Amino acid sequence: ERKRSTSYLGLGSNIDDREGFLKKALEALNTTKNTKVSRCSSIYETDPYGPIEQNNFLNMAVQIETLLPPEALLDEIRRIEQGLMRKRDVHWGPRTIDLDILLFDHYKINTEKLSLPHPEIKRRAFVLKPLADIAPHVVVPGINRSVIELWQGLNDKEGVR
Numbered sequence: 001e002r003k004r005s006t007s008y009l010g011l012g013s014n015i016d017d018r019e020g021f022l023k024k025a026l027e028a029l030n031t032t033k034n035t036k037v038s039r040c041s042s043i044y045e046t047d048p049y050g051p052i053e054q055n056n057f058l059n060m061a062v063q064i065e066t067l068l069p070p071e072a073l074l075d076e077i078r079r080i081e082q083g084l085m086r087k088r089d090v091h092w093g094p095r096t097i098d099l100d101i102l103l104f105d106h107y108k109i110n111t112e113k114l115s116l117p118h119p120e121i122k123r124r125a126f127v128l129k130p131l132a133d134i135a136p137h138v139v140v141p142g143i144n145r146s147v148i149e150l151w152q153g154l155n156d157k158e159g160v161r
């Protein structure tokens, strides 16, 4: 029988009813087959990261338990983004909802479809802060440091309210 995996997702929104989109994404995750949200971080207001001038984001992290393999989880996440009017027009631009798989068990994967752990996980305050709320002592595969160590070691913690 399929084994149960633990995965951590980063959620972000910076258009319209940002908190409403986060809540809708959580509901959608909880109604995804063989998947349950098991922990939620607080919601943080964060400065936009990256080259494009845009609204502040609301960011959070969630822990899920799933029977799906990583690629199938990614397909479900894409379905959820589409369902919440996620337009993948401008890369790095404003978006109604963004769901990123940050960690999936102890997987290290690098395909064109999926990179695990998330390649930006150690650089992004808007990821590490909420993740530290729910998984401070999880060691990031390949980096071999815990989430809280990465968060504390991040010099520019700014941008997270």
Ligand SMILES: Nc1nc2nc(S)n(CCO)c2c(=O)[nH]1
Pocket (backbone or CB within 6 Å): 011, 012, 013, 046, 047, 048, 049, 050, 057, 059, 091, 092, 093, 098, 100, 126
């Ligand atoms: N603060 C912040 N900046 C961001 N830039 C991008 S792109 N994104 C989307 C996630 O990759 C974000 C985000 O979620 N939060």
